[in-house]
Amino acid sequence: MSRTAVSGSAMSEAVALDPGRLRGRPVRDAWRSFATAARLGWQMEANWTDPLLFFIYSVAKPVAAALILVVMIEVIGGSAGRGLRAFVVVGSALWSFVVSGMAGLAWSVLDDRERYRMLKYVYVSPSAFGIVLLGRGMARLAIGAMGAAITLAVGVAFLGVPLDLARVDWPLLAVAMPLGLVAIVALGAMLAAVCLQTRQESWSYPEAAAGALFLVVGAVFPLHVLPAMAQAAGLLTPLTWWLEGVRQALVPGSASAIGGDGSLWAELSGHATPGGIEITAALLATSALVTLVAATVFRLSERRAKDRGLIDRTSGS
Amino acid sequence: MNALVHRQTAGPREAARWNRGRILANNLRSVAGRAYPRIAGLAREPSWVFFEILLPFLTTSSFVFVYRALAAPPEYVGFVVLGGAMSAFWINVIWMMAAQLYWERDQGNLELYFAAPMDLMSVLFGMAIGGLVMSSTRGAVVLVIATLLYGVTFSVAQWALLLAVFVLTLAALYGLGMVLASLFLMWGREAWHLTQLLQEPVYFVSGLNFPVGRLGFLGAMAIATLPLAVGLDAMRQLAFAGSAVTLGTPTPEVEALILVAMTIVFLVAARFALRTLERLARREGRLVTRWR
Amino acid sequence: MTEAGPTPPAVETRGLERIYRIKPRPVTALAGVDVRVEPGEFFGLLGPNGAGKTTLIKILTTLLLPTSGSARVFGFDVVSETKQIRRIMNMVAGGEQSGYGILTTREQLWMFSQFYGLGTREGWRRVDELVELVGLTEQREQRVSTLSTGQRQKLNVARGLLNDPWILFLDEPTLGLDVGAARAVRELMTAWRAAVPGRTILLTTHYMAEADELCERIAIVDRGRILAIGTPAELKRRVQRESIFRLEVDRLAAGARALAPLPGVVSAVPASEADTGREAAGRGTVAITLVLRDDAALGGVVGALGELGARIVALRKSEPTLEDVFVELVGRGFEDEAEGDGARPPMPGAEPAAPGPSHTTHPHEPGEPSDEPLAT
Numbered sequence: 011m012s013r014t015a016v017s018g019s020a021m022s023e024a025v026a027l028d029p030g031r032l033r034g035r036p037v038r039d040a041w042r043s044f045a046t047a048a049r050l051g052w053q054m055e056a057n058w059t060d061p062l063l064f065f066i067y068s069v070a071k072p073v074a075a076a077l078i079l080v081v082m083i084e085v086i087g088g089s090a091g092r093g094l095r096a097f098v099v100v101g102s103a104l105w106s107f108v109v110s111g112m113a114g115l116a117w118s119v120l121d122d123r124e125r126y127r128m129l130k131y132v133y134v135s136p137s138a139f140g141i142v143l144l145g146r147g148m149a150r151l152a153i154g155a156m157g158a159a160i161t162l163a164v165g166v167a168f169l170g171v172p173l174d175l176a177r178v179d180w181p182l183l184a185v186a187m188p189l190g191l192v193a194i195v196a197l198g199a200m201l202a203a204v205c206l207q208t209r210q211e212s213w214s215y216p217e218a219a220a221g222a223l224f225l226v227v228g229a230v231f232p233l234h235v236l237p238a239m240a241q242a243a244g245l246l247t248p249l250t251w252w253l254e255g256v257r258q259a260l261v262p263g264s265a266s267a268i269g270g271d272g273s274l275w276a277e278l279s280g281h282a283t284p285g286g287i288e289i290t291a292a293l294l295a296t297s298a299l300v301t302l303v304a305a306t307v308f309r310l311s312e313r314r315a316k317d318r319g320l321i322d323r324t325s326g327s
Numbered sequence: 328m329n330a331l332v333h334r335q336t337a338g339p340r341e342a343a344r345w346n347r348g349r350i351l352a353n354n355l356r357s358v359a360g361r362a363y364p365r366i367a368g369l370a371r372e373p374s375w376v377f378f379e380i381l382l383p384f385l386t387t388s389s390f391v392f393v394y395r396a397l398a399a400p401p402e403y404v405g406f407v408v409l410g411g412a413m414s415a416f417w418i419n420v421i422w423m424m425a426a427q428l429y430w431e432r433d434q435g436n437l438e439l440y441f442a443a444p445m446d447l448m449s450v451l452f453g454m455a456i457g458g459l460v461m462s463s464t465r466g467a468v469v470l471v472i473a474t475l476l477y478g479v480t481f482s483v484a485q486w487a488l489l490l491a492v493f494v495l496t497l498a499a500l501y502g503l504g505m506v507l508a509s510l511f512l513m514w515g516r517e518a519w520h521l522t523q524l525l526q527e528p529v530y531f532v533s534g535l536n537f538p539v540g541r542l543g544f545l546g547a548m549a550i551a552t553l554p555l556a557v558g559l560d561a562m563r564q565l566a567f568a569g570s571a572v573t574l575g576t577p578t579p580e581v582e583a584l585i586l587v588a589m590t591i592v593f594l595v596a597a598r599f600a601l602r603t604l605e606r607l608a609r610r611e612g613r614l615v616t617r618w619r
Numbered sequence: 620m621t622e623a624g625p626t627p628p629a630v631e632t633r634g635l636e637r638i639y640r641i642k643p644r645p646v647t648a649l650a651g652v653d654v655r656v657e658p659g660e661f662f663g664l665l666g667p668n669g670a671g672k673t674t675l676i677k678i679l680t681t682l683l684l685p686t687s688g689s690a691r692v693f694g695f696d697v698v699s700e701t702k703q704i705r706r707i708m709n710m711v712a713g714g715e716q717s718g719y720g721i722l723t724t725r726e727q728l729w730m731f732s733q734f735y736g737l738g739t740r741e742g743w744r745r746v747d748e749l750v751e752l753v754g755l756t757e758q759r760e761q762r763v764s765t766l767s768t769g770q771r772q773k774l775n776v777a778r779g780l781l782n783d784p785w786i787l788f789l790d791e792p793t794l795g796l797d798v799g800a801a802r803a804v805r806e807l808m809t810a811w812r813a814a815v816p817g818r819t820i821l822l823t824t825h826y827m828a829e830a831d832e833l834c835e836r837i838a839i840v841d842r843g844r845i846l847a848i849g850t851p852a853e854l855k856r857r858v859q860r861e862s863i864f865r866l867e868v869d870r871l872a873a874g875a876r877a878l879a880p881l882p883g884v885v886s887a888v889p890a891s892e893a894d895t896g897r898e899a900a901g902r903g904t905v906a907i908t909l910v911l912r913d914d915a916a917l918g919g920v921v922g923a924l925g926e927l928g929a930r931i932v933a934l935r936k937s938e939p940t941l942e943d944v945f946v947e948l949v950g951r952g953f954e955d956e957a958e959g960d961g962a963r964p965p966m967p968g969a970e971p972a973a974p975g976p977s978h979t980t981h982p983h984e985p986g987e988p989s990d991e992p993l994a995t
Contacts, residue, residue, distance in 0.1 A: 067520050067523075067524050070524060070527075070528050071523060071524065071526065071527045071528065072527075074527040074528040074530065074531040075527040075530075075531075077531050078527070078530055078531045078535065078536055078537075079393065081531075081534075081537050081541060081542065082390070082393055082394065082397075082536050082537050083393075083397060084541070085403075085537045085538065085541050086394070086397045086398075086399045086403070094396065094397065098393070125433055204374070207374070208372055208374045208378075212374075212378070213422055214378070214379070214418055214422050215378045215382075217526075218378045218379065218382035218383055218386070219378070219382055221382060221383060221385065221386030221389070222381070222382040222383075222385035222386060224385075224386060224389045225385045225386070225388050225389040225392070229389075230389065230393055231389075231392050231393045231395075231396035232396060235392050235395050235396045236392060319765065329748070329814075330748035330749055330751065330752035331752070331780075331810060331811050331814035331815075332783070332814050332815055333745055333748070333783045334783045335815070336783075336785075338626055338785075338817060339626065339629075339658070339693040339707045339785035339786070339817070340626065340627075340693060340694065342706065342707045342783075342785060343693070343695065343703035343704070343706045343707045344703075345706060345736075349736065352736070352738075353734075353735075353736035356733040356734075356736065356737075356738070356739065356742075357733055357734050359733060359739075360729070360730040360731070360732075360733030360734055361730070361734075363722075363726065363729075363730055363733075364719040364721060364722050364726070364730060367721065367722060367726060368719075368721045371721055372721070434716070434717060434718075434719075435715060435716050435717035435718075436717045436718065436719075438682060438717070439717055439731070439734075439778075440734070441681070441682055442680050442681060442682060442705060442708075442709075442710060443705060443731070443734040443735060444702060444705040444706045444734075444735065444736060445734050445736070450734075608682070609681070609682060609683055609684040610684050611640075612637075612639060612674075612677070612682075612683045
């Protein structure tokens with residue numbers, strides 16, 4: 011403050027308490043926090059290079075992930091391979107979206123704590139911590155969505171994915187997408203809770219967690235090849251139902267990852283494959299369960315972090 | 328001697344005169360010094376056992392089941408298991424080597440490294456050794472458990488060559504990591520994104536889950552440039568001797584020579600890159616300045 | 620240079636210049652610095668932020684190349700003989716957050732002991748000695764990430780002494796420390812230097828009283844130039860011939876500078892916070908440091924104040940401080956540079972009555988760790 015004298019009335023005006031600030035405006039404040047964090051996240055993700063390189067970066071990763079599987083199928087060949095190709099391309103494209111979404115939230119914690127050392131300031135601001143993290147993770151989610159869309163386009167153009175917009179089951183897609191998004195964000199929040207506790211070198215944790223889930227969700231092979239326990243784990247994971255729902259919506263009639271001969275689903279339900287309503291109901295139930303678990307884990311992690319002073323530490327090795 | 332006076336030297340000029348033995352000892356100790364926090368970190372934050380060993384094992388398992396779904400010949404499962412084990416080293420190289428100097432700068436350590444008498448290469452070696460402890464554990468666990476669980480049968484005729492190829496692969500990989508560490512620091516913020524870009528695309532062209540020879544020209548290019556590709560292919564040929572599916576690439580002996588060449592090139596390049604980095608840092612005055 | 624003969628200067632720079640090529644226009648951080656520090660000296664560089672102090676330290680510690688001119692540390696050239704310099708020097712900066720949070724205090728120091736060439740066991744012994752010396756015995760097995768600011772700075776000081784340097788560069792070493800911690804650091808530095816003849820300390824600070832208390836000689840730096848060098852007493856004598864008054868008036872709309880053109884007035888600037896400025900601000904009055912050619916000029920000032928509608932609340936004559944020297948040399952106080960940025964508290968550990976020091980934030984000096992990046 012300059013040394014210029016401030017009159018009494020001006021001073022009282024300047025520091026007058028706005029009761030609205032104290033009470034807060036929950037919806038408006040939350041939206042503002044979210045939008046600001048999302049804008050910041052996007053700038054951090056996107057403004058490091060020119061648009062062309064950014065595009066290559068956003069697309070090379072998911073396309074390469076799909077190509078690994080395509081080549082695996084090609085080297086074996088045979089009719090099983092041909093049938094599986096569209097299945098793995100769609101699954102792999104969607105999975106890149108899952109990985110981005112999960113990593114976005116977790117990396118925000120590591121970024122803001124270890125790199126920018128801003129986590130403590132974010133934490134003590136009136137904005138809800140979870141909302142800010144969610145906003146920060148949105149950019150990566152958007153990049154993941156872009157990568158998934160382009161991988162699908164590559165699949166349709168070059169790898170024989172039979173996507174026909176006229177045949178797409180839009181209602182199923184419209185229901186499955188937001189429910190899946192909630193599940194992905196919830197899983198991301200769980201990973202963010204983990205990263206709040208771990209050391210700086212936890213960057214690879216989200217990918218590791220996503221990689222492990224990859225085994226049980228039927229992204230690139232049907233669940234029936236797994237042992238019954240792993241199949242059961244898959245059926246309890248919302249991502250399994252989300253992938254199934256989106257896959258059936260985009261390519262109606264494609265092979266089911268959940269059902270089929272010898273599958274746990276067929277054994278339990280008596281139907282060969284789940285229908286749209288079953289998929290939606292299971293997705294809704296498992297997403298709700300995961301969201302509940304994620305909220306609890308996040309809260310516990312937050313409390314532990316405060317208890318142990320982890321919010322503003324750096325922990326490199 | 329006391330806390331204020333530890334080593335009494337005749338004067339500053341004499342104290343600055345170090346013989347070769349002392350320089351070597353300083354650098355060797357610096358390697359150990361820098362490896363120490365990495366190893367201590369492993370013991371203190373045991374969450375890595377879950378995230379760095381168990382979960383990657385499950386990822387590898389996913390690819391095993393892809394081959395099972397395709398009813399592939401058994402050696403393909405072996406390829407995936409070997410690829411899964413070796414991916415641990417690549418992950419370590421890009422996440423804990425390539426991006427590390429960038430981190431050191433942000434934490435304010437880089438200035439102190441530059442101002443200390445040891446060679447910066449020793450710091451990089453220290454990081455590599457510390458990282459190797461973790462990635463070797465992960466690689467070994469993935470290899471052993473997956474082998475037992477999925478019934479992989481190895482057929483090794485040349486154990487010595489297999490061992491040599493493994494060691495050379497690590498040397499070349501970490502040599503590349505050292506080069507990338509300097510380059511990433513010079514490229515600034517792009518480093519962060521490049522780290523991620525070097526994951527799946529490199530897995531793909533290195534043939535992490537399939538014989539790299541099936542990629543044709545792309546595979547040949549990878550064998551000529553990427554230690555992961557050439558090392559993995561040589562190890563597959565040696566670990567699954569007689570398997571026809573690995574044909575189409577150079578013999579393991581030739582690939583071992585490629586790895587030797589890569590190791591030399593990368594270490595020389597790393598030294599050159601570090602010197603360039605130091606020169607730039609001192610000239611521009613920004614490479615050691617923390618960025619937040 | 621041959622080894623025989625007398626020890627060369629601890630620091631010697633000639634025409635040292637450093638220009639940062641940054642956008643939108645290049646910044647000259649050092650504009651031809653000539654300085655010579657003798658072995659065994661406690662030498663201070665005093666100046667506001669952006670003066671070029673840290674740039675000079677960075678060049679001397681081999682972290683930065685000069686744009687032109689030369690610099691030598693104990694006769695070793697900073698451009699071509701970096702290894703030799705690194706073997707005999709160390710540095711400690713204030714506000715440093717370096718190291719690995721996952722290590723304990725002892726482990727962190729041991730790691731650095733290895734970088735500085737100590738043997739494994741010798742390193743642990745040395746670490747234990749220093750941990751005790753700096754008063755971190757209780758925190759010896761505590762993780763670095765859990766240390767307080769003061770404890771972290773003690774850790775940095777201990778790191779700086781690990782290799783028994785012949786020259787220690789201290790860059791604002793008491794920045795952010797409380798009274799006790801800052802005093803402990805200063806006492807330790809003094810004792811360390813006195814323990815071996817020839818040990819040299821080069822300190823940068825903008826805490827004037829710190830420089831006054833510690834340094835045998837001081838260079839006053841501003842905008843990349845050395846304006847004066849001498850002992851604190853010599854520097855103060857430069858303004859001794861003039862009369863210095865602390866003046867407090869109830870109001871002065873035109874500001875302190877309104878008095879500068881008056882006959883016999885050498886300079887008139889707002890008093891520093893640590894002097895009478897803070898109390899004046901608390902009382903809603905205006906405090907001014909007035910340098911007059913002689914006491915006789917005071918009458919004119921008093922008359923002018925009356926014409927300006929100001930009433931004198933307090934007036935006292937004072938002994939010159941290093942800030943007065945700075946004001947006379949530069950024509951402005953430390954705080955003028957960043958008017959409106961807010962002021963810093965007085966030097967940590969200073970006696971309450973200590974005259975003179977003032978602190979403020981200034982536009983950034985390229986290369987300072989706490990600054991914005993030059994580029995990323």
